[in-house]
Amino acid sequence: MSENVTVVAVDGPAASGKSTVSRVLAKKLGYLYVDTGAMYRAITWKALEENIDVDDTIAVIAMMHRIKIDFELVDKQVRMLIDGVYPGSAIREPRVTGKVSTIAAIPEVRQVLVHHQRSLTKFGNLVMEGRDIGSVVFPDTPHKFYLEASPEVRAERRKRDLEAMEIPASQEGVKESLQLRDRKDSVRSASPLQIALGATVIENSHLSIEENANVILDHIRQQSLRRGSFSAGGA
Ligand code: CDP
Numbered sequence: 001m002s003e004n005v006t007v008v009a010v011d012g013p014a015a016s017g018k019s020t021v022s023r024v025l026a027k028k029l030g031y032l033y034v035d036t037g038a039m040y041r042a043i044t045w046k047a048l049e050e051n052i053d054v055d056d057t058i059a060v061i062a063m064m065h066r067i068k069i070d071f072e073l074v075d076k077q078v079r080m081l082i083d084g085v086y087p088g089s090a091i092r093e094p095r096v097t098g099k100v101s102t103i104a105a106i107p108e109v110r111q112v113l114v115h116h117q118r119s120l121t122k123f124g125n126l127v128m129e130g131r132d133i134g135s136v137v138f139p140d141t142p143h144k145f146y147l148e149a150s151p152e153v154r155a156e157r158r159k160r161d162l163e164a165m166e167i168p169a170s171q172e173g174v175k176e177s178l179q180l181r182d183r184k185d186s187v188r189s190a191s192p193l194q195i196a197l198g199a200t201v202i203e204n205s206h207l208s209i210e211e212n213a214n215v216i217l218d219h220i221r222q223q224s225l226r227r228g229s230f231s232a233g234g235a
Pocket of ligand 1: 013014015016019036040041100102104105129130131132133
């Protein structure tokens with residue numbers, strides 16, 4: 001990590017509130033927001049667009065070598081483009097969600113994306129959320145957080161997200177799909193979902209987005225004051 005750049009790592013299971021909390025936190029800190037799940041989803045979307053069988057690891061790796069990955073900054077958020085295209089909300093469709101954990105378990109896919117994720121410090125201070133940010137992507141950052149919530153609360157949150165996108169969803173169906181993805185993400189051998197060494201665990205079932213972001217902000221302030229290095233703009 002570049003000397004003067006600060007990275008806040010936010011990890012956790014599916015629908016644990018990482019994206020919403022990280023967006024608010026990034027705004028409060030004046031940092032850029034990076035959603036690494038969106039990157040794994042975009043690769044999955046691209047494979048499906050090309051009619052590649054996601055279980056055909058060789059074909060997926062060949063695609064990774066073929067595509068061109070770029071990044072752009074829009075409203076202080078880092079967006080990934082594949083061959084010049086930003087797939088937008090298509091990456092949230094159930095067909096992508098159903099396959100993303102298979103794609104994310106391929107070490108070669110992770111290697112390429114982790115390389116790009118590390119390079120994003122060139123844009124400035126970051127709040128980066130995902131599954132392996134504190135454990136693998138930026139293990140040296142002192143600011144690591146792991147968000148958790150009960151399966152019921154997570155299913156309810158995801159159901160609401162899907163309904164907002166006009167994708168019909170049942171509470172039980174969503175709960176099952178989250179559990180399946182968490183299991184796949186936790187048991188894979190390449191960078192499994194885990195609580196990074198030194199991470200602060202926050203159970204947020206009963207916290208609002210604002211409260212959760214403020215808990216993190218307080219921790220960052222204390223950690224930085226101890227290190228004599230707090231430099232967040234607007235915080
Ligand atoms: O938003 P949600 O919690 O549904 O998941 P996401 O953050 O969009 O991530 C989608 C999937 O990408 C996860 O289920 C993981 O399989 C994978 N992922 C990962 O392996 N490593 C990351 N740093 C981020 C996401």
